[in-house]
Amino acid sequence: MNKKYHHVDTEQAIVLPPYPQKGKNGESRFSSVFESFQYHVKRQRKVLKISQEYAASRCGVAKPTYVGYELGRSQPNLEQFIKVCNAMYLPYSTVIDDAEDEL
Secondary structure (H helix, E strand, O other): OOOOOOOOOOOOOOOOOOOOOOOOOOOOOEOOHHHHHHHHHHHHHHHHOOOHHHHHHHHOOOHHHHHHHHHOOOOOOHHHHHHHHHHOOOOHHHHHHOEOOOO
């Protein structure tokens, strides 16, 4: 079995609490939805222990596009946002609630 790729069972996917923590006054962790998306997508991929290439194929995007999401060089449209969140077992609310701005 090629160790580069892992098959993910949705029942075993671990969702860690977001980091960094909210401030004492309840301020958001990130200044924008896209910054929050960038952080959570990368974190979730690491939690799932899958490669960027495999994550990109799960999300239905090219690897350079997916890498751009993780690095903050690309911003998904709403359709892509939903697709990526679903493919990575990432609740939309986690990404949106951690941002100061709104969609």
